[in-house]
Each structure stands twice: as C-alpha cells, then as structure tokens.
Amino acid sequence: MPIDVENVWKKFRLRQQRVHSISKFLHEMLERRAVSGPAADFWALKDVSFHLDAGDSLGVIGVNGSGKSTLLKLLNGIMRPTRGRVSVRGRRSALIELGAGFHPDFSGRENVYLNGMILGLDKAQIRRKFDEIVSFAELEQFIDIPVKYYSSGMYARLGFAVATAVDPEILIVDEILAVGDLAFQQKCMDRIKKMQAQGVSIVLVSHGLNDIGQICRQALWLHKGAPMRFGQTGAVLDAYLEHLGMPRAGVGGGNGTAVTG
C-alpha cells in the first residue's frame, strides 16, 4: 500500500483573542502584555483511517473547514498527526498551499530551480525540464520577473507545472487549482489523467465534484474532521450531495453535470 492512514487525529491549539479593537491591540503589544487568552484544543481530524493502493486515486470532499487540507498536509509530511499513523511510500509531489516553496523576491526562473531541488531534482535535470515547465505554465513572458508580482493564477500555474514535472509516484493536489482560469484547469485535469494512466497515485481535494468524479476511483467525505464515508466515488458523492440537500448529479462515472459542493 503506498498510502496507509490509521486512526489519525490532529489537534490544533486555538488562542482566543481577548482584545476587540486595533488600537487596544497595539497598545497591549506596546505594553508587551499578553494579547491572547487561554488556548483551547481543536480537533481538525478525528479518527480518520483509509488505505490507497499504488496507482489508485482518492478524492477528498467536504464543506469548508472539514479537515481536507489538514489531511493533505499530513500525507505530504509537512504536519504530523497528534495520534495515529500516516505512512506514504513513494516519491510524492504536492501542491497544497499557493506559493509554498516559492521565494517572493526570486524570479519565476529561480523559483523553478528552487522548487525542483526541493522536490528532489538536480540542476541538470531541472535544466532539461525547464522549457517544458515554462511552456506548460504559459509564463514565458513573465519568467524573469519576481514572483511577488504574479497573480494567484500565475502562482498556481507555475506550482502545478513544477510539481507535475518531477515524475512523482504520488501526486497530492489541493483546491488551489481553482484559482486558475477554466482553460488552465482543464489542462491540469488532462495532465492529472495522463499521469494517472501512467500509474501515478493521485490524491485530490476539490469542491468541483465533477473533477473528483472524473479522476478519482475512491472518495473520502470529511465533516468537522470526522470521516463520514469512504469508498467508491459515486456512492460517496451521492451521500454527500444528499447531506447537502442537493440532487444526485450522476457524477462518478465521468458523465456528471456541473455541480460544486
């Protein structure tokens, strides 16, 4: 199994702000007084378990704040579970937070090298892939300006182009593709399908249930951090849509109508 998630719990500590105006906040800061109250425990994931075989694909769905991104961060290894076990075997590449791994003052070109190296390529390998990355991202005109001047869509284009160029065995992609325009989203979906056909395991978070239906054989529905349902995508999407009070959309067989959730 390349991905094994066993009874995973993730806790965050939330500090309650006690001050209610900016001037009071600044005053408290200047006086070096504590500006936050006692910490409260918040469970973002509650006893989540699933297995994913090599080459299989998982869609993670759920309303805002249900724990989807937190789960992806655990799978990518940038966070550790509070309880339970996460095991991911294989070279992974992830696009979770927009601009993560990018240095704002570096140009697009420099960031391609920086990111490529973070993802495990050496300089010569990146040089060989460079033109293809820039051409996929359609950023030829902007590749030598600092990425702090990029739009969020441009960030997502470059991030996706690099993340998918490094020949991963597991590709983890969060909702951030949604900031790209429709043509680019379609291009990304086509590339994900191509990688999938080559045996790459895919984990995808999306509110675009058609995308999940088209790409993912399995789905996990999270609600307030708890796993509501895991299994074959069509059945999980139906249960989720029913919970939302929306009509079943016939997604899951690649023939869905446009729905988001």
Ligand SMILES: Nc1ncnc2c1ncn2[C@@H]1O[C@H](COP(=O)(O)OP(=O)(O)OP(=O)(O)O)[C@@H](O)[C@H]1O
């Ligand atoms: N670093 C953190 N510190 C404290 N709370 C956090 C942290 N990261 C996430 N949370 C909380 O955990 C919960 C789940 O967040 P998460 O980003 O995983 O949700 P999500 O399902 O991806 O939501 P969305 O659909 O809005 O992207 C939220 O209530 C969020 O406020």
